[in-house]
Amino acid sequence: MSLTATTATTITADSEAFLRDFRSLSVIGETPGHGVDRQAATAADAQARTWFTSLAAQYGFRTETDQVGNVFALIEWTPGAPYVLVGSHLDSQPTAGKYDGAYGVAAALHAGRRLASTNREEAPKYNLAIVDWFNEEGCRFAPSMMGSSVYTGKLPAFQALAVQDKQGITVAEALDEIGHLGTGTGPEAAAYAEIHIEQGRSLEDSGTTIGLVHSCWAAAKYTATVHGEQAHTGSTVIADRKDALLGASMVVVLLREIADSFPDAVLHTSVGQLDVYPNSPVVVPSKVELVMDLRSADEEVLAAATAMLHQGISRVERQANVSIDVQQSHAWGVLPYQPAGVELARACAEKLQLSSAPVFTLAGHDSINMKDIVPTVMLFVPSADGISHNEREYTNDADACAGVDLLTEVVARLCRGELDGAE
Amino acid sequence: MSLTATTATTITADSEAFLRDFRSLSVIGETPGHGVDRQAATAADAQARTWFTSLAAQYGFRTETDQVGNVFALIEWTPGAPYVLVGSHLDSQPTAGKYDGAYGVAAALHAGRRLASTNREEAPKYNLAIVDWFNEEGCRFAPSMMGSSVYTGKLPAFQALAVQDKQGITVAEALDEIGHLGTGTGPEAAAYAEIHIEQGRSLEDSGTTIGLVHSCWAAAKYTATVHGEQAHTGSTVIADRKDALLGASMVVVLLREIADSFPDAVLHTSVGQLDVYPNSPVVVPSKVELVMDLRSADEEVLAAATAMLHQGISRVERQANVSIDVQQSHAWGVLPYQPAGVELARACAEKLQLSSAPVFTLAGHDSINMKDIVPTVMLFVPSADGISHNEREYTNDADACAGVDLLTEVVARLCRGELDGAE
Numbered sequence: 134m135s136l137t138a139t140t141a142t143t144i145t146a147d148s149e150a151f152l153r154d155f156r157s158l159s160v161i162g163e164t165p166g167h168g169v170d171r172q173a174a175t176a177a178d179a180q181a182r183t184w185f186t187s188l189a190a191q192y193g194f195r196t197e198t199d200q201v202g203n204v205f206a207l208i209e210w211t212p213g214a215p216y217v218l219v220g221s222h223l224d225s226q227p228t229a230g231k232y233d234g235a236y237g238v239a240a241a242l243h244a245g246r247r248l249a250s251t252n253r254e255e256a257p258k259y260n261l262a263i264v265d266w267f268n269e270e271g272c273r274f275a276p277s278m279m280g281s282s283v284y285t286g287k288l289p290a291f292q293a294l295a296v297q298d299k300q301g302i303t304v305a306e307a308l309d310e311i312g313h314l315g316t317g318t319g320p321e322a323a324a325y326a327e328i329h330i331e332q333g334r335s336l337e338d339s340g341t342t343i344g345l346v347h348s349c350w351a352a353a354k355y356t357a358t359v360h361g362e363q364a365h366t367g368s369t370v371i372a373d374r375k376d377a378l379l380g381a382s383m384v385v386v387l388l389r390e391i392a393d394s395f396p397d398a399v400l401h402t403s404v405g406q407l408d409v410y411p412n413s414p415v416v417v418p419s420k421v422e423l424v425m426d427l428r429s430a431d432e433e434v435l436a437a438a439t440a441m442l443h444q445g446i447s448r449v450e451r452q453a454n455v456s457i458d459v460q461q462s463h464a465w466g467v468l469p470y471q472p473a474g475v476e477l478a479r480a481c482a483e484k485l486q487l488s489s490a491p492v493f494t495l496a497g498h499d500s501i502n503m504k505d506i507v508p509t510v511m512l513f514v515p516s517a518d519g520i521s522h523n524e525r526e527y528t529n530d531a532d533a534c535a536g537v538d539l540l541t542e543v544v545a546r547l548c549r550g551e552l553d554g555a556e
Numbered sequence: 557m558s559l560t561a562t563t564a565t566t567i568t569a570d571s572e573a574f575l576r577d578f579r580s581l582s583v584i585g586e587t588p589g590h591g592v593d594r595q596a597a598t599a600a601d602a603q604a605r606t607w608f609t610s611l612a613a614q615y616g617f618r619t620e621t622d623q624v625g626n627v628f629a630l631i632e633w634t635p636g637a638p639y640v641l642v643g644s645h646l647d648s649q650p651t652a653g654k655y656d657g658a659y660g661v662a663a664a665l666h667a668g669r670r671l672a673s674t675n676r677e678e679a680p681k682y683n684l685a686i687v688d689w690f691n692e693e694g695c696r697f698a699p700s701m702m703g704s705s706v707y708t709g710k711l712p713a714f715q716a717l718a719v720q721d722k723q724g725i726t727v728a729e730a731l732d733e734i735g736h737l738g739t740g741t742g743p744e745a746a747a748y749a750e751i752h753i754e755q756g757r758s759l760e761d762s763g764t765t766i767g768l769v770h771s772c773w774a775a776a777k778y779t780a781t782v783h784g785e786q787a788h789t790g791s792t793v794i795a796d797r798k799d800a801l802l803g804a805s806m807v808v809v810l811l812r813e814i815a816d817s818f819p820d821a822v823l824h825t826s827v828g829q830l831d832v833y834p835n836s837p838v839v840v841p842s843k844v845e846l847v848m849d850l851r852s853a854d855e856e857v858l859a860a861a862t863a864m865l866h867q868g869i870s871r872v873e874r875q876a877n878v879s880i881d882v883q884q885s886h887a888w889g890v891l892p893y894q895p896a897g898v899e900l901a902r903a904c905a906e907k908l909q910l911s912s913a914p915v916f917t918l919a920g921h922d923s924i925n926m927k928d929i930v931p932t933v934m935l936f937v938p939s940a941d942g943i944s945h946n947e948r949e950y951t952n953d954a955d956a957c958a959g960v961d962l963l964t965e966v967v968a969r970l971c972r973g974e975l976d977g978a979e
Contacts, residue, residue, distance in 0.1 A: 226838070227839075228786060228834055271838065272837070332791040333791045333793075354837070363651060363946040363947075364943065364946055366828045367755075367775070367849065367920065368824075368917075368942070368944055369755075369756075370942075371816070371824060373942065376812075379808060381805070382805035386805050389802050398793050398794055401789070404805075405835070405838055405839045405840060406832065409830050409831075412831070413650065413694075413828055413945075414694065414829045414847040415694065415695070415849070415919075416695070416828045417826055417945070419651075419946075426789050428790050494791075495788075495790045495791035496791045497790065519793075519796065522787055522840070523785065523787055523788075
């Protein structure tokens with residue numbers, strides 16, 4: 134833990150204000166296990182959005198919602214100038230922790246609050262917008278990072294709005310239902326900053342307070358449909374079976390075997406979602422749909438793993454007497470952030486006497502979309518035991534407050550145009 | 557196919573009447589794939605029940621519904637005497653064929669129709685009741701064979717009525733909703749007969765029209781809950797993961813390996829139902845629930861397989877870093893029907909010049925419950941390619957009509973008391 138790095142600091146009034154607001158956010162959609170359930174465009178998400186807009190108004194920001202439910206809290210110091218965007222997301226996985234996304238929005242809101250007072254006399258080059266990106270998690274509506282994908286022009290708005298959840302409700306209907314289907318495309322961006330818990334152990338293990346995210350692991354995501362044939366589980370002889378669940382299970386095991394075949398944990402693989410049809414105790418499943426996820430910091434490892442996956446799936450098709458359709462749903466190489474942004478964040482940490490280290494992000498973040506259109510800074514604070522997407526997710530108050538301090542300094546410099554032209 | 561055994565027969569008016577009524581039943585709850593979806597106590601099941609009660613009334617029967625939704629169509633020739641029950645079930649799997657259960661109820665109705673006219677002058681020893689057992693399939697509400705289990709005293713009615721489907725609707729609520737929550741415990745039984753498609757290939761492969769069911773395979777059914785730990789699929793290192801879906805998938809593969817380890821297909825194993833939590837693309841699953849089914853004609857094989865399963869599950873727990881709770885949900889040994897009933901059915905087939913052979917049933921049927929309280933005859937007709945629990949399930953008209961002829965003869969003899977005292 135990096136506790137020793139920051140516990141000496143007196144908790145300031147700014148930090149106390151941050152912690153108070155963050156606590157009031159943490160109880161929205163709270164689960165019995167002390168996590169949160171705020172899936173995109175649900176009632177709990179709507180309540181979190183109201184938390185955001187009402188506090189933003191209190192802190193002097195005007196709020197607007199764009200065509201896909203991204204919420205922006207704006208302050209215009211220099212009429213007509215573009216905006217430094219800073220934020221994260223308030224939506225969560227079904228049984229999530231309190232920090233993922235929410236910490237970043239709360240931190241951004243408080244960085245904005247401090248700068249709104251600081252900058253009142255002197256107009257910086259850029260204006261400031263705090264953002265809550267719609268549906269970063271992608272659990273209710275796929276794909277993930279939906280709001281920032283539309284904002285950055287990677288996903289057409291009409292396509293995002295037509296995505297259905299498992300009940301057949303579209304994004305447009307769900308946003309309209311909670312009163313968050315806005316219009317327009319949001320403010321023009323000049324730069325972007327985001328802070329997040331690490332969701333890994335490297336900062337904690339090295340006793341470092343701030344992670345300076347330099348790149349994102351490469352990833353390849355696939356959906357697979359295993360086609361078998363429905364039959365009676367009791368009476369159908371094994372040789373006649375085309376058991377889609379057997380085939381799917383062999384794919385799940387295969388993916389782990391591929392990860393284990395590389396040394397030094399350089400590859401992460403998983404199947405998080407798997408649906409069986411018709412899913413009855415006495416029926417051999419006719420169809421299984423599953424989602425596969427492969428990630429590595431090394432693009433060659435990922436390419437080798439992908440080749441092993443395709444070969445392995447052909448073998449599973451023969452062994453389980455099924456056919457498997459595989460579709461790539463998402464893929465990216467190792468994605469670097471602008472080195473000038475990493476250096477700017479390092480300099481800010483140094484100024485604030487916070488320990489820092491360059492780190493990879495293994496998970497996706499909205500900043501991955503944003504860095505493709507503007508200079509972007511991505512920051513991490515430690516998360517205890519690297520626990521993530523879990524109700525036990527935890528970052529201590531000292532680290533959380535240090536992150537807000539650093540983000541405030543970073544955003545101040547972005548507003549002054551210090552990353553202009555960074556590539 | 558046993559087509560040659562019966563195509564020479566002229567289709568009688570009785571057969572034509574049967575085929576007409578069976579066709580009118582087959583379109584209730586019809587699926588786009590030409591099967592049916594009539595899960596227990598749904599609107600489609602209710603419509604099938606109305607088909608049954610309205611035709612039964614037309615054919616001279618009085619109908620009543622018992623406390624768990626079993627429907628009886630009664631004719632009382634000898635006041636106060638017990639009843640020969642003959643029937644099967646109208647409920648189905650979600651995408652089922654037209655024959656499973658439905659053929660047996662339609663055949664029983666037409667056997668009853670013929671006997672109702674035949675016997676009008678001469679009172680047999682026993683009265684006659686055609687029965688549609690509630691929820692034989694067990695897909696919406698577990699366990700299967702619910703109605704006959706309550707009727708035979710194996711399952712308390714209050715316990716059956718409290719079972720909930722996945723939406724939290726109880727059996728009592730669902731039956732009440734469709735107006736089929738009756739009262740009482742139904743008529744007293746003297747004997748039972750049921751006819752069903754084979755759901756296997758032995759009759760078709762040997763060119764035999766009638767299967768004389770002498771025993772049911774032994775079975776052991778388990779529910780398993782795999783406990784892992786929720787984590788981020790991207791960022792959590794493999795060594796830290798407790799992936800419940802990996803563990804569950806290894807169990808599915810293990811079950812097939814156990815089946816394959818026995819020669820001559822003496823063991824059937826399957827997992828038909830598997831539910832993943834939280835089932836999100838980017839979350840390592842924390843919990844998976846699955847249903848395991850092992851069946852064999854040889855109780856020693858089943859015992860050996862069960863031991864292998866428990867050993868294998870301990871190995872999976874270690875390999876996947878999960879814990880697995882296994883609960884036995886249902887188990888039975890090889891279950892013989894009364895030999896005198898098999899002989900009575902054989903003699904009836906011989907009289908009607910229908911080829912017959914003793915067969916096992918691998919699937920469960922309501923007759924398995926009934927044989928424990930009264931002398932019981934279980935008959936099969938061929939099913940094409942042994943296809944079952946599948947929309948392509950098929951029995952040709954000649955075989956279907958031969959089955960009704962035979963059932964009529966069997967039930968006539970049961971009503972005369974010819975199986976009295978069979979053990």
